[in-house]
Amino acid sequence: xxxxxxxxxxxxxxASSGFGAATARAFAGEGSKLILxxxxxxxxxxxxxxxxxxxxxxAVVHALDxxxxxxxxxxxxxVRTQTEKVDVLINNAGGAHGADTVANGKDADWxxxxxxxxxxxxxxxxxxxxxxxxxxxxxxxxxxxxxxRVAYEGGSVYCGVKAAALQVTKSLRMELxxxxxxxGTIDPxxxxxxxxxxxxxxxxxxxDKVYExxxxxxxxxxxxxxxxxxxxxxxxxxxxxxxxxTDQAAIHKVHRRPVTK
Ligand code: NDP
Ligand code: 8X3
Numbered sequence: 001x002x003x004x005x006x007x008x009x010x011x012x013x014x015a016s017s018g019f020g021a022a023t024a025r026a027f028a029g030e031g032s033k034l035i036l037x038x039x040x041x042x043x044x045x046x047x048x049x050x051x052x053x054x055x056x057x058x059a060v061v062h063a064l065d066x067x068x069x070x071x072x073x074x075x076x077x078x079v080r081t082q083t084e085k086v087d088v089l090i091n092n093a094g095g096a097h098g099a100d101t102v103a104n105g106k107d108a109d110w111x112x113x114x115x116x117x118x119x120x121x122x123x124x125x126x127x128x129x130x131x132x133x134x135x136x137x138x139x140x141x142x143x144x145x146x147x148x149r150v151a152y153e154g155g156s157v158y159c160g161v162k163a164a165a166l167q168v169t170k171s172l173r174m175e176l177x178x179x180x181x182x183x184g185t186i187d188p189x190x191x192x193x194x195x196x197x198x199x200x201x202x203x204x205x206x207x208d209k210v211y212e213x214x215x216x217x218x219x220x221x222x223x224x225x226x227x228x229x230x231x232x233x234x235x236x237x238x239x240x241x242x243x244x245x246t247d248q249a250a251i252h253k254v255h256r257r258p259v260t261k
Contacts, residue, residue: 003231006031007057009083010230013066013124014093016043018193019143022219023090024048026227028056035082037064037075038093058082066093066120067112076127085138086131088230091121092143094165096199099154110157117161121168136180137234141226142169144187146244150251162187166240173239182237184229189244189251191217213256214247 010027014020016038024034028051036044036051041063048059062078065071079086094117097109121142132138147155148162166185173183196207222243229238247255 008087010088011035012090016040020092022223026223028054033058067115072123096158144185146189189248
């Protein structure tokens with residue numbers, strides 16, 4: 001795909017794995033300049049090196065914990081040393097911690113999910129918005145989830161924070177009306193990344209079970225979609241996009257092929 005994204009500054013949070021890393025590679029292929037943030041800086045450095053090989057004229061990284069205002073503000077200060085203008089902000093950092101019922105919920109899991117998926121989205125957006133204002137045709141693309149639209153058992157807090165993120169997207173879209181800054185949410189169903197390993201705290205068997213017998217979305221599917229959203233003409237805003245693998249017709253309606261072990 002060749003687009004209008006060459007030399008545009010694209011900032012991606014949570015770029016150390018999964019959707020974020022694949023998205024960095026996809027924008028690099030379009031010749032975009034990249035600013036990548038996450039907590040695992042060694043991983044970010046590897047992704048940035050790949051991006052340069054794929055054609056990014058610049059790929060810079062900085063530690064970012066979206067769960068902390070000082071860390072987010074330090075990241076934004078770094079961004080300002082690189083550019084006065086951000087063209088595409090991809091709020092991707094996030095994830096689920098645990099799949100407990102409310103009755104068995106753990107404070108640490110609840111707090112981590114609220115910090116990263118909800119407050120983190122707000123913090124990063126607040127810090128980067130000044131670099132996007134008066135920049136007609138720029139895009140804020142938030143990674144939501146099917147979980148923000150449909151609840152499931154064991155998902156109360158994750159579904160709750162993704163639903164809250166959807167409302168943040170909608171508010172922001174109205175707040176920025178007239179500025180030319182586009183705001184949209186891309187809401188995937190299940191995709192095979194490190195998401196389930198994080199959710200199940202490194203339990204490979206539980207993680208594999210989520211995808212067993214299916215052909216889930218890949219990180220590259222989401223990356224390609226984000227490139228498409230960001231490369232629409234400035235008068236077009238992809239406002240809300242729900243994207244699921246063909247095997248997932250609805251949250252619990254998943255086609256699974258028999259697995260031979
Ligand atoms: P991964 O676990 O592979 O990636 C999550 C990314 O978020 C990592 O780069 C991680 O980096 C980063 N991250 C987590 N916590 C923080 C933090 N406090 N500060 C900064 N970065 C953080 O999962 P996915 O790629 O699947 O997830 C990306 C987004 O997509 C998340 O928002 C997730 O909720 C959402 N999503 C995922 C779906 C799926 O099925 N996979 C479906 C729908 C939505 P690091 O640990 O280095 O900080
Ligand atoms: C991740 C998708 O269905 O596991 O956001 O919650 S799901």
